[in-house]
Amino acid sequence: MQSARSVHFRVPHNQIMNDHEEDASRDNVVSLERVRERRMHPGEAKRPSSSSTTAAMEAAPAAATQAAAAHSDAGGANAAESPLPGRLIWLHCPTCGTLEYTELVVSDGRRHKCGTIVEEAEVEIDVRAEMTVAEINLRRVAALEGYLRQQRARFEEYRHRLTLIAGATPKPYALTEERVKALPAAEVDPVGLIISEALHNPSKRFGKKE
Numbered sequence: 001m002q003s004a005r006s007v008h009f010r011v012p013h014n015q016i017m018n019d020h021e022e023d024a025s026r027d028n029v030v031s032l033e034r035v036r037e038r039r040m041h042p043g044e045a046k047r048p049s050s051s052s053t054t055a056a057m058e059a060a061p062a063a064a065t066q067a068a069a070a071h072s073d074a075g076g077a078n079a080a081e082s083p084l085p086g087r088l089i090w091l092h093c094p095t096c097g098t099l100e101y102t103e104l105v106v107s108d109g110r111r112h113k114c115g116t117i118v119e120e121a122e123v124e125i126d127v128r129a130e131m132t133v134a135e136i137n138l139r140r141v142a143a144l145e146g147y148l149r150q151q152r153a154r155f156e157e158y159r160h161r162l163t164l165i166a167g168a169t170p171k172p173y174a175l176t177e178e179r180v181k182a183l184p185a186a187e188v189d190p191v192g193l194i195i196s197e198a199l200h201n202p203s204k205r206f207g208k209k210e
């Protein structure tokens with residue numbers, strides 16, 4: 001028996017790339033970006049919860065239009081393969097320490113809600129490449145959500161069956177490190193779930209290959 005730690009992670013790739021494509025939306029893109037931001041800056045938990053990052057900043061009227069908006073994306077097949085230039089602007093409030101981004105270009109600066117003039121850093125981007133990254137990540141997240149739903153149903157069912165096998169609800173072992181290491185784990189799946197020897201690859205019990 002292999003220990004759980006030595007088992008190579010096996011990613012259900014087809015499922016992760018193909019399921020739930022329709023879930024991708026721009027709102028999700030923004031909220032994902034904000035989630036990641038929070039992870040990168042765990043000390044900034046008091047970030048405003050509005051869905052638009054620009055809402056948190058008091059912007060002067062937009063004096064310039066965004067490069068990407070001016071760039072026509074309605075061309076032929078070649079246009080879909082060429083870079084789409086654009087920019088996003090990171091905003092840093094030196095008083096509050098907040099970091100947010102916006103697509104709105106303004107000519108004469110803007111204030112954070114605390115009254116401080118924010119520092120701005122423009123990032124030139126290929127909007128098409130960034131969009132591609134967002135789409136890939138959203139597909140993966142959607143597939144993982146589907147996978148997690150399946151696994152929840154699978155292990156709730158298993159818990160129920162174990163109760164039937166025992167004729168009563170069995171009490172799990174105390175979760176000490178030693179006890180967990182000694183569990184009959186055949187595999188740890190891509191999201192860290194333990195698949196026990198009893199559940200793993202049942203066809204091998206009938207002389208079949210995996």
Ligand SMILES: [Zn+2]
Pocket residue numbers: 093094095096097112113114115116
């Ligand atoms: Zn501030």
